[in-house]
Amino acid sequence: MSSIEIKNVTKQFGKKEVLAGLNFKLEPNKIYGLLGRNGAGKSTLLSIMTNRIPLTSGTVTVDGESIQNNDKILQKMYLMSEVSLYNSRLRVFQVFNETDKMYGKFDFDLANRLAGEFGLDLNARIGKLSTGYRTIFKVLVAMGVSAEYIFLDEPTLGLDANHRDLFYKELMESYANRPRTFVISTHLIEEVANLVEHVLIIKNGKILIDSGVDETLAKAHTVTGPEADVDSYTAGLNVIGHDSLGKIKANYVFGDMDDKILPDTVSIESMDLQKLFINLTNEGEN
């Protein structure tokens, strides 16, 4: 297995710069969370990494080889995108067959079993599926395909809570049985927080965070107490946001805490990934 290296990748649509010099690496057999607000450039980045659209500058390489029209490398990747690129007249089972012909070693057992569990009709035409079932169809192809890197762009779009739960469970099981890299781009951060090992947060076309989830959360703290005490304690720290309730205030700190003595009135708690994301990506702050 090889890693994907993204170097100085920029993308402009007309005069608008959507990606502004991204640098990061995707390692084999890891589950990544690609997080960002609407329009942050997540889908554009995934499309560039799978050679669907050209980049403006920079490189995407695997083992030093460019992905540009490189079948050998492109066959290691599969992007489940929000927009379906399949002919809407095709039936679900036909797409399974075609995917097998292109990638080889499609996991029909898994895809057929999951179709039963999700209640997806294998004979249904893709164009006739509801939003939720279209997502399920795409998820099933992504789970069955033999690629080493699976990019899932909003994999739970339109799914009800039961189906989302089933998806997460099956994803973990599939990952345990056949380790490969998953990159999950989603807005439902709370739901994937326990799944992802590594987090990539994009803001305004730039990578804000690129580190392990545990490592990231270890630096995320909520400092709560009387407003004056909290402000005094967090002075000089990287405060990324705050909440107030009456005279009680919570300051959200991202980064190392200093060695100041903690006042009795102030408490420090850890922050969850969603809270960290919201505070990091809020406009006008930070």
Add this chain to the structure above:
Amino acid sequence: MNLAPTYKYLFRISIRSLMLVYLWLIGITLILPALFSLISGTIGDFSLANQLSSQQFSIVAGFFLFFYFSLNDNHFNFLIQNGIGRKTYWLGKLLVAGVTILIIEAINLVYLYAIYLPIAGTGNSSDTLQISYEGNPVASSMLSLLYGHYTGNELLDYVLTTIVVLFGLASITALGMAVGSIMSLFSRRMKLIIIIGTPIFLIVLAIYISNLNIHLFSTTWIYDFAKVIVGAGAHPVEEHFNPFAPMVSGTIFIAIMLFVSRYFNLKLKVRTD
């Protein structure tokens, strides 16, 4: 390069589309008139020989090759979704185009010899083939008239004319591929404007050309150049055309069109508009 599955996929779709076009053609030219005759009570006057035309398959095949191989978006989307790059797609498409041309020409010949000539060739059909049929029938009677007597050797003339037909079909296909690859760069809205605008432009151009003094036109370099391309001699009305000329000019034209097609094909991107 993952060419084999790409070729198989594109070939399957191409042949399916071609068969569908032929079915429509048979339905429109044979079944529909027969049904009308049956409904109107004139089935006794219905003649299969009169419904057959020596050229209908060639003309439809020409349109099919141009339009089918100008299409890109759906095939590209499917292939890039499955990890197939633009170079493989283009090469796969080129191979499928070549094989499809050969299949089409084979169908044309089978139709001509197995269906048309036995039914209509000796009957009272008013088809133009009757005029050109002089023991050397090929799919296109016009080309047979022009190129079918160049060497005087019946078999050789026949082979040469068939090759000219293949070059004609290949040129149409290559033109379709080039036009399609350029069109793929535009948004759906822009494509619509071009598709509507082009016929209007062509009609205006045709009116302009038809108003030109033909004798004046025959003194221009364009006329002389056109004669070289098609292999016409100094007196094109009296002489037989040289079949090797369109082979040379066709090769150059096809090479240019394929270059354009490949260049723009490598710029294809998934469009969501």
